[in-house]
Amino acid sequence: MNAKKIDKLATAIIGFLVGVVVLILVALIGYILVTGLPHVSWHFLTSPSQSFLKGGGIGDQLFNSLYLLVLTLLISFPIALGAGIYLFEYAPQNWVTSTIRVAIEVLSSLPSVVVGLFGFLLFVIEFKLGFSILSGAIALTFFNLPLLTRSVENSLASVPKLQREAGLALGFSRWQTVLGVIFPEALPGILTAIILSAGRIFGEAAALIYTAGQSAPILNFSNWNPLSPTSPLNPMRPAETLAVHIWKINSEGIMPDASAVSAGASAVLILAVLIFNFSARWLGNRIYRKVTASK
Amino acid sequence: MVNVITTHNVRLYYGDKEALHGIDLDFPKQKITALIGPSGSGKSTFLRCLNRMNDLTPGVTITGSFKLDGKDIYSPKTDVVELRKKVGMVFQQPNPFPFSVFENVAFGLRLAGIRDRKLIQERVETSLKQAAVWDEVKDKLNDNALSFSGGQQQRICIARVLAVQPEIILMDEPTSALDPVSAGKIEDLLLDIQDKFTIAIVTHNMQQASRISDRTAFFLDGKLVETGLTKQLFIAPKQESTSDYLNGKFG
Incomplete structure (x- = not known):
């Protein structure tokens, strides 16, 4: 076979493999949406769930998932950003930093059940935080931090070294160079990292x-005092998220419309992740364009 | 003749390996000094000692004396950030920030603490004019600097350095990535600004050195072989290796 034929063959194989991936993805999302969307209504999205009766909604679970996502990102993003910047821009490349990197990689391969049980023992019991959004957010931070840190580091690494030299040679301090030159340039990559981790958090x-x-x-959506137990904003209250709700309905749900609720909740979960992805991307692009004046 | 930078017995080591073997070179005020020599002769390495860019490379040790206006560049008391404001640098590859043209030039001014908008605008305009790129960018100041040609980008980078008003500008082969027309524009602008700045330029291009520089220093294998007025060095080099290099006998 000559080079041309091999090239055509390779292109065909690659195309086929991409097709398989796309097909699986479309089939999966399509199935979930087709079976789930008919059950989604305004009532379903806004009313509380039912344990025994039919007609329950997922309003509280949906809010819990979103709130947990925001809270987890609020905790984990600053830490990951700081750690990533330190590891890439400041830390000398020696055994300490390589140990940190190995630790990060080990942490990222921990099964989430293990992270959950660890969180249960340490935060729920030992620190007496109880079953709460805060405990969940901290556990998810553990789960989320390694990949987020790694992605921040990679995004910084993708900015050419020349840009750092340009900044430093102009008499910027290291911090000014990182903040003013490197960070804006790394922003799209960092944003992708946040979006990917948000999907993981949402589905966990x-x-x-x-x-x-x-x-x-039951939450009272007119009570916005974060200290009150019925307030949606109270981080110390237990909170079943959408993903946990789906798991629970399918393992022990006894309401008569369990499968419908489960299908509807799954469709909402996927839609919420999609909406979050697109809006975060849109917002990030706007910021990036504003900073870099590119069109 | 007043020297802005004087250096004496400069040695630089990568680990244990000595790469610069005792160099004495001075940079007279408001003159263009060209550093020529084959690749690997140490001219860029020497240039990067002057604004302490080699500090960023791990494993580098530098000895010898470096003085900027009589003050020790490598003294522990020296503020590197302040030093680099006085000693600007233009690189081989144009490396504008991924911002608008205006922001590229104004950014350094803002970080230097200038808040007056009008002053910033004036400085941006003056710098872009000095860098001979104003006419090409004046209607596109809000466009991303990376959307311009390589030659224009390099002149924007020069304007960015001029804006913070350094005393001396180090140029590390600033035209070697550019076409001859763009290179010619940069040579012309250097001749235009040489009465305001002291310039040290590393170049592979001997014609360029002879066209624009007042003094030339010839580097070979980490040593400074010969230095003198450009005319004299090109017409009557004292060392045989200088003459060989100028006549293209090696390299």
Whole structure:
């Protein structure tokens, strides 16, 4: 076979493999949406869940998932950003930093159930945080931090070394160079990292069963005092998220419309992740364009 | 003749390996000094000692004396950030920031603490004019600097350095990545600004050195072989290796 034929063959094989991936993805999302969307209604999205009767919604779970996502990102993003900047821009490349990197990689390969049980023992019991959104958010931070840190580091690494030299040679301090030149340039990569980790957080169940709990106390959406137990903003209340709810319905749900609720909740979960992805990307592009004046 | 930078017995080591073997070179005020020599002769390495860019490379040790206006560049008391404001640098590859043209030039001014908008605008305009790129970018100041040609980008980078008003500008082969027309524009602008700045330029291009520089220093294998007025060095080199290099006998 000559080079041309081999090239055509390779292109065909690669195309086929891409097709398989796309097909699986489309089939999966399509199935979930087709079976789930008919059950989604305004009532379904806004009303509390039912344990025994039919007609329950997922309003509280949906809010819990979003709130947990925001809280987890609020905790983990600053830490990951700081750690990533330190590891790439400041730390000398020696055995200490390589140990940190190995530790990060080990942490990222921990099964989420293990992270959940660890969170249960340490935060829920030892620190007496109880089953709470806060416990869940901290557990998810553990789960989320390694990949986020690594991605921040990679995004910084993708900025050419010449840009650092340009900044430093102009008499910027290292911090001014990082903040003013490197960070804006690394922003799209950092944003992708946040979006990917948000998807993981949103879909995570195992780590949350033991930390954020499996119960969803009725929330009063007119009570915005974060210290009140019925307030949606209270980080110390137990909070069943959407993913945990789906798991629970499917393992022990006894309401008559369990499969419908489960299908609807799954469709909402996927839609929420998609909406979050697109809006984060849109926002990030806007910021990036504003900073870099590119069109 | 007043020297802005004087250096004496400069030695630089990568680990244990000595790469610069005792160099004495001075840079007279408001003159263009060209550093020529084959690749690997140490001219860029020497240049990067002057604004302490070699500090960023791990394993580098530098000895010898470096003085900027009589003050020790490598003294522990020296503020590297302040030093680099006085000793600007232009690189081989144009490396504008991924911002608008205006921001590229204004950014350094803002970080230097200038808040007056009008002053910033004036400085940006003056710098871009000095860098001979104003006419080409004046209607596109809000465009991303990376959307311009390589030659224009390099002149924007020069404007960025001029804006913070350094005393001396180090140029590390600033035209070697550019076409001859763009290179010619940069040579012309250097001749235009030489009465305001002291310039040290590393170049592979001997014609360029002879066209624009007042003094030339010839480097070979980490040593400074010969230095003198450009005319004299090119017409009557004292060392045989200088003459060989100028006549293209090696390299």
